[in-house]
Amino acid sequence: MKPTMYLLVAGLFFACQQQKQITAETTSLKGDWQGAIKNDFHARSRFISFEDSVCTNSQPWGNNLKYTIKNDTLFIQSAPQDKYQQKYQYTILKLTNDSLVLFSDSTDGIPAETIALKKIEKKNTVKPSAIYFASGACFGTCPSMYFEIDSARNFTFYGDRFADPKGGSRGKLSAAEYESILNQINKLPLDSLQEFYRAGYTDAQTRAVAIEAGGKLIKSTVYGSEKEPVELSILLNKLMHEYEHVSLKADTTVTLDYFSKHPAAKPTTTLTTFPEPKN
Structure with a gap:
């Protein structure tokens, strides 16, 4: 009986542990x-x-x-x-x-x-034809960069101040990474999303995203991180590190002009243009 009892007690203990695991x-x-x-x-x-x-x-x-x-x-x-x-x-x-x-x-x-x-749940079913991102420098350490992701997952990148790599380059996102970005975009509260958000402090980084979808352009620029919806914070944070997941090859045909003159990318290159705060 004793071995049987030991096995029974051990089994009950293991079951309890499994329920908690x-x-x-x-x-x-x-x-x-x-x-x-x-x-x-x-x-x-x-x-x-x-x-x-x-x-x-x-x-x-x-x-x-x-x-x-x-x-x-x-x-x-x-x-x-x-x-x-x-x-x-x-x-x-x-x-x-x-x-x-x-x-x-x-x-x-x-x-x-x-x-x-x-x-956080999905709030929209937007399917982008292109995604644009830009970030400005801050404290002499924040990387300044611009990139475009098209619907075929092609990644066009330009690294500016404090960015690595610098200059133009191209690569391709994995299907999993691209799907992860789309998942974050589909969580944005598009009905209430504003074009500008500015934190109440200084010496912060500016980041911007522009999304082409269905003939429309969804765009938002954020200074610091305080006023914007959390869903936008998550998306910008992910995009900020996206180049780390891409194997980039230098391409001198990619210049800053491509982003500053592109109709859809332009909203992300005017990083310092903010409306004056209302008193």
Whole structure:
């Protein structure tokens, strides 16, 4: 009887552990989540996007961070630029198809926090014929670049100040990367999307996107990151790093004039042109 009882107890224990286990393959975790950061000044949006093994969040240097899950705990590795290489730990209090609640314990003087997030859903069915992106320089480190992605996934790139590579080049996006961009575009709140968003601080980077679709041009330019909808933040953040996923070959036929004179690309090259704020 004793061996049988041991097996029964072990089986029950294993079953309980299995019910609690959440893995990196958990379908409901993958996707884009949004919530709010509250402080003494104002509330602003935050986001975290999960892919198969990496995630991206709204914090500086929060792009393509490796993550793992063990039981009910989420571990996120800090960015490669972090010399301390920290691993941030969050307890998963709740995970459903549309709701994620994380708990971050108090560490290094940072107070404990419960983070409530909801999944971002698709809001439109736009099918772009071309996508244009541009970014301006800031602090002498932010890369200034311009690129176009057509519906065949061709990637036309021009790197300006602090960009690598510099000058004109061409490449091609993978089908998976292109589909990921389309997925973010389909989450944009097009009915309320504004052409300009400007943060209330200075020395920030300007980024712009223009999307050709169905004979129309959808465009938005953002200075800093404060006023724009979180869906636009996620898209711009993804586009900002898209060149890192493309094998680029130098092409001297690609010049800045191509973007500054192209009717659809032009909105992304006038990065410093903002309407005056209303008093």
